[in-house]
Amino acid sequence: MRPSDRLFQIIQILRRSRRPLTAEAIASELETSKRTIYRDISTLIGQRVPIRGEAGLGYVLEGGFDLPPLMLTSDEIEAAALGARWVQSRGDPALSRAAADLIAKLAAIVPEKLRDVALDPVSRTGPAWEPTEDRIDLARVRGWIHEGKKISLGYSDEQGRATQRILWPVAVGYFDSVRHLIAWCELRRDFRSFRTDRIASAEFLEERYPERPSVLRARWRKTIKEN
Structure with missing residues (x-):
């Protein structure tokens, strides 16, 4: 790998990581030595790339830096x-x-x-199945997720039992033929997944739920890992 390419790859590796990375971790991914990474980090800092950290503790790329x-x-x-x-x-x-x-x-x-x-990429996705009909405006749902607002939902489960829920939406799941709205359900006091083709009614409320969407989403991901 050319030195210029390696410098670019170091920036990419740091950019995608949310935690400090040691020179050893970077060297392992790029199949080079720690000494080379130390030298490259010094070169990047000398070029005013905002890398913060030190040997042994790890490095992070500070916000505000971008590449064309x-x-x-x-x-x-x-x-x-x-x-x-x-x-x-x-x-x-x-x-x-x-x-x-x-x-x-x-x-x-x-x-x-x-x-x-x-x-015309050589990698291809498989043919999509005929999707079920969404009974809710998913573009608006995504907007409500970003804003951390509640949704009042009329829902029928697979046995046809109807319930009315107040949801704190956190994510939309896209599958081959169905889509799911993932949310914290005030009725069940837990995270639930709702098929969008089984939604009977939806009212987009202006009331915000008490947690930040990113924090609530992190809690949901944690429950998935635990289960």
């Missing part, structure tokens, strides 16, 4: 295009349009020699 989009690698472009094509065929209408726009933008900003990687 043309620095995307071939694998990164293909990963983005592959994910966008999955969303295009399986997402709700708003996300599907956004995915198509993303592919077009990728093709427009990358160098010409990499354009086919975005428009």
Whole structure:
């Protein structure tokens, strides 16, 4: 790997990590020595890349630093295009349009020699099954999740039993043929998953729930790991 490529990869590794990374961890991923990583970190800091930390404790990339989009690698472009094509065929209408726009933008900003990687990637997703009909506006649901607002939901389970719930929405799950709204349910006092095709009614409330959406989402992920 060329030194310039290695410097770029170090930035990428630090950017995707939420915790300090040691030189040993970075060296292991790049298949090089710790001494080389120490030297490269010093070079990056000398170039005013905002890396904070020290040997033995780990390094982090401070916020506010970015790289131009043309620095995307071939694998990164293909990963983005592959994910966008999955969303295009399986997402709700708003996300599907956004995915198509993303592919077009990728093709427009990358160098010409990499354009086919975005428009005609060699990696493919399987054919999407016919999705069930959403009985709720998922674009609006995502907006309510970002704002941390409650939703009043009329819902029928698989036995046809109807209930009325007040939900604290945290995520939307996209599967091949069905979609789920994941939320903290005030009725059950726990996290629950609701198929969007079984929703009978929905009222988007202006009341905010008491926790930050990111904190509530972290609690939900923790329950999944424990189960």
